[in-house]
Amino acid sequence: MYQKPSMKFSFLNRQILRRLYLVALVILATLIAIWCEQVQTHKSMTLTTPDQPEEVRREPIQPIPLKIALNQSKVALGEKLFREPRLSADNRVSCLSCHNLSKGGADDKAFSIGANGAVGNVNALTVYNAGFNSRLNWNGKFETLEALTEVAIQNPTDMGIDWQVLIQKLQQAPEYMQAFTQNYADGVTKANVKDAIATYLRSLYTPNSRFDQYLGGNQKAITDAEKEGYRLFKAYGCVSCHQGMNLGGNLYQKIGLMGDYFRDRALRGSLWEHRGNVTKADLGRYNVTQDEADKFVFRVPSLRNVALTYPYFHDGSVETLEEAIKVMTKYQLGRSLSQKDIELIALFLGTLTGEHPALNQK
Ligand code: HEC
Ligand code: HEC
Incomplete structure (x- = not known):
């Protein structure tokens, strides 16, 4: 009679202690897990031999997307323009002349030769993946492919043609008139020529290396x-x-x-x-x-x-x-x-x- 309450008390006490013990174990296990995680993160950040995919994800280089959504009809028109010698002053040079797509998107000369035999003053850059560059050309003069195309058309060491002459040439070519009106409400314009070529340039990306x-x-x-x-x-x-x-x-x-x-x-x-x-x-x-x-x-x-x-x-x-x-x-x-x-x-x-x-x- 006398001992009962105290036995009850110590039984309760032991139960509380056991619970506390379990809680402490759980906390300890969590701490150990966090510590291990930290050590691992630290290791994978400093190790230089890339063995784990986690580490690969932290690389300073990112892969090129496998697919980029573009208006394929404009891409096709842009490609036609890119390969078109009539885009140059002497009808002999196209963008492709210097940006040979099967030779890495550039040519193998130190300085390329443009319309009327004009020799450039810097090495031709590749057109592949140019859409990912935030600045264009060796001196970073242009920020968009459209702005670069505007100048490449006129530049004496590139296509060397006056924009107005070019627009007239394209308007006189039935196949271009048709292709432009198919893609643009206002037909052959300077803005549309630039847009079509720039859209094509954006399709020149090289994923899956x-x-x-x-x-x-x-x-x-x-x-x-x-x-x-x-x-x-x-x-x-x-x-x-x-x-x-x-x-x-x-x-x-x-x-x-x-x-x-x-x-x-x-x-x-x-x-x-x-x-x-x-x-x-x-x-x-x-x-x-x-x-x-x-x-x-x-x-x-x-x-x-x-x-x-x-x-x-x-x-x-x-x-x-x-x-x-x-x-x-x-x-x-x-x-x-x-x-x-x-x-x-x-x-x-x-x-x-x-x-x-x-x-x-x-
Ligand atoms: C301080 C910045 C810097 C560092 C570091 C650097 N580069 Fe360059 N790299 C450049 C610049 C700027 C150019 C263009 C120079 C020019 O054409 O006059 C260039 C050009 C190149 C080119 C020629 C590309 C072409 O298409 O013509 C290659 C290849 C290259 N770098 C590889 C490397 C390698 C490999 C290393 C390390 C050993 C390296 N670079 C270190 C800034 C750097
Ligand atoms: C006569 C040779 C030649 C022709 C023709 C030519 N290019 Fe280029 N292209 C170059 C050279 C050289 C550069 C580098 C110019 C510079 O950095 O100042 C260049 C640079 C570029 C770049 C920049 C790439 C980058 O990463 O910055 C693009 C895009 C480009 N050209 C597109 C075109 C298009 C589109 C046409 C046709 C309208 C064209 N090119 C016609 C020689 C040529």
Whole structure:
């Protein structure tokens, strides 16, 4: 009679204790789980060998979308215009002449030849994936494909034709009159020509490169040597300038941060016709802004399909990818890499060749 309440009391007490014990266990387990998660996150952020898909998702380079929705009828009209020599002053040059779609979207000359034989002053850029660049041309002068097309049509070293003459030519061609009225209520106009060409340019994207497959989680899409090349590309800091979906196209940088690129250009060989003399085009972004600080500053070019877009640099002075990597390490990073590392980086850059029906896959 006397003990009963106390026995009851201690029984209750033990039950509370057991509950507390269980709660403590649950809290401890949660803490351990959080700690493990943190260690794992920390590890995957600092490890450089990409083995886990989680890590791949945190890469400084993003894959190109597999499909982009575009008005296919305008794309077809834009393609017809892109391939049309009548778009030039002498009816001999088309956009395709310099932007050969089966040769990486550019040509293999240092300086292309436009209408009436006019020679350009910078190396032709590729049209593939240009739609992803926030700035266009070597000096970043244009922000939209429409604005660039407007000038490419008139530019004496491109198509060299007066817009009015071009519009008249197209209005006199029944097949164009028909195609334009099919796509645009107001038929053949300057704005519509620009729109059709720009729409076509946006269709020139090259998804599904082996590197993008790897970014998507397919570890087997690239070899161990190519993975090592990618690791070096990040470790040496190439990725600080060549990053984003296009590995470039969105930043400005001076060529020759760590050395006199132009003084040494003359010594690199005879391919370069100006033999070391600095030209107006070499002034880069300065030609757009007139700001002293912009002398020799260029838009960092995209490295997508770079294995196909030789020769390299704004002056087209370098023929091979390995040589271009050497120039970069010397003048942008102030280092000299072993031949082995250069080869590995070149192997990695080779995995950036994507797919497009017109692009010749090697
Ligand atoms: C004579 C050769 C030539 C012709 C013809 C030509 N281009 Fe170009 N294209 C170039 C060169 C050279 C550049 C680089 C110009 C610069 O950076 O100043 C360029 C740059 C471009 C770019 C910019 C790519 C980028 O990432 O910034 C696009 C887009 C382009 N051209 C589209 C066209 C279109 C469309 C036509 C036809 C209307 C055309 N081009 C005709 C030589 C040519
Ligand atoms: C500080 C910024 C910066 C760094 C770092 C950098 N680049 Fe560049 N890269 C540029 C610029 C700017 C150009 C264009 C220069 C020119 O044409 O005059 C360029 C051009 C290139 C080209 C030629 C592309 C073409 O189409 O002509 C290749 C290839 C290249 N870089 C690879 C690399 C590699 C590999 C590394 C690392 C070893 C690297 N870059 C580091 C800014 C950089």
